[in-house]
Amino acid sequence: xxxxxxxxxxxxxxxxxxxxxxxxxxxxxxxxxxxxxxxxxxxxxxxxxxxxxxxxxxxxxxxxxxxxxxxxxxxxxxxxxxxxxxxxxxxxxxxxxxxxxxxxxxxxxxxxxxxxxxxxxxxxxxxxxxxxxxxxxxxxxxxxxxxxxxxxxxxxxxxxxxxxxxxxxxxxxxxxxxxxxxxxxxxxxxxxxxxxxxxxxxxxxxxxxxxxxxxxxxxxxxxxxxxxxxxxxxxxxxxxxxxxxxxxxxxxxxxxxxxxxxxxxxxxxxxxxxxxxxxxxxxxxxxxxx
Numbered sequence: 185x186x187x188x189x190x191x192x193x194x195x196x197x198x199x200x201x202x203x204x205x206x207x208x209x210x211x212x213x214x215x216x217x218x219x220x221x222x223x224x225x226x227x228x229x230x231x232x233x234x235x236x237x238x239x240x241x242x243x244x245x246x247x248x249x250x251x252x253x254x255x256x257x258x259x260x261x262x263x264x265x266x267x268x269x270x271x272x273x274x275x276x277x278x279x280x281x282x283x284x285x286x287x288x289x290x291x292x293x294x295x296x297x298x299x300x301x302x303x304x305x306x307x308x309x310x311x312x313x314x315x316x317x318x319x320x321x322x323x324x325x326x327x328x329x330x331x332x333x334x335x336x337x338x339x340x341x342x343x344x345x346x347x348x349x350x351x352x353x354x355x356x357x358x359x360x361x362x363x364x365x366x367x368x369x370x371x372x373x374x375x376x377x378x379x380x381x382x383x384x385x386x387x388x389x390x391x392x393x394x395x396x397x398x399x400x401x402x403x404x405x406x407x408x409x410x411x412x413x414x415x416x417x418x419x420x421x422x423x424x425x426x427x428x429x430x431x432x433x434x435x436x437x438x439x440x441x442x443x444x445x446x447x448x449x450x451x452x453x454x455x456x457x458x459x460x461x462x463x464x465x466x467x468x469x470x471x472x473x474x
Contacts, residue, residue: 212280214251219276221249223267238262254280293436294415294427299351301417302358305450308413309365309400311373315349316362316397318385322346324374352395360395363409363450363457366402369470376474383471390464398457399466408452416443416450 224234224245231249232242240259247253255263260277267273298304306313312321322345326338333341352360369386372379390397400407415427426437426446437443458466 213254216255216273216276216280217249217251220245220255220263220267220273223263223273224249227267229266234263234266237266291429291434294425294434295348297417297419297425297436298348300420302420303361303418304358305361305416306413307363307409307415307450307453308368309409310413311368311371312364312382312386313362314345315352315360316386316389317345317349318378318381319346320374320378321382324378328373352389352392356394358394361398361454362396363398363400363453365400366466369399369467372474380471380474383467383474387464387467387471390460390467396460397463397467398454398460399463400453400457401466404456406456408449408456411449414446414450416447 224231227234229237231245235242235245238245238259239262244253244259248255248259255277257277260273264271264273304315306315311325314322317325319342322342323338326333326341351358369383386397389395413429416424417427418424424440424443424447426443428435428437437446457463
């Protein structure tokens, strides 16, 4: 589940990290690239020869070796096969950080998993989940950040958010389920027009076959996720992961027992929330009252 927006640092983890919080992450790419180059040279292969064997261009190989490009999973796996299959590259790849502008360092591993997940589940009690936010809502979040963002940071955050949202339409076979607290929708962040735009976006996205939007009503007497917002995702091989975020930090959860508890809570919460149809009706009533 994608998260993070109490300040914009928790805006689903999307923001350009300030210097004191985020060391230069390109060091990991440069180190990984240097290892690839050393193994390639030890094997007696030129970049062109190695590229042919891993089915990537010489230019791509050079970019990876110089730390300018994040290697995708297929590059790592093929490089392992060609360079001795020691497992070193596969293990090192888990610690790579791309340093995308607008993405907080603690959120990047989750963002990479999110892009290949077959199922994504989100519960939010603080603000509209990042994948569902309208551009006006994102900008309102940035305007409310403390300390204030520089213009370049703000634009990087907005661009990263909108880019991340593309998975909703580019991955029609993946399912995206959201549960949002009613109180979040009553907060007129950014003003009436921004609120209308955001409600319209929720209603529109809720009509897509791979997206469900449910509202947790304020009058409910039962609530399974009082511990706070959380995200869950399922990978193509059937494994589940969870993500929990607070101010200035986020945690990727892989322990099966802990993930299972969060799955149980989320499943119960969905049964307590309004149905998608009733949720759409509530969204329309909230919009009509603006």
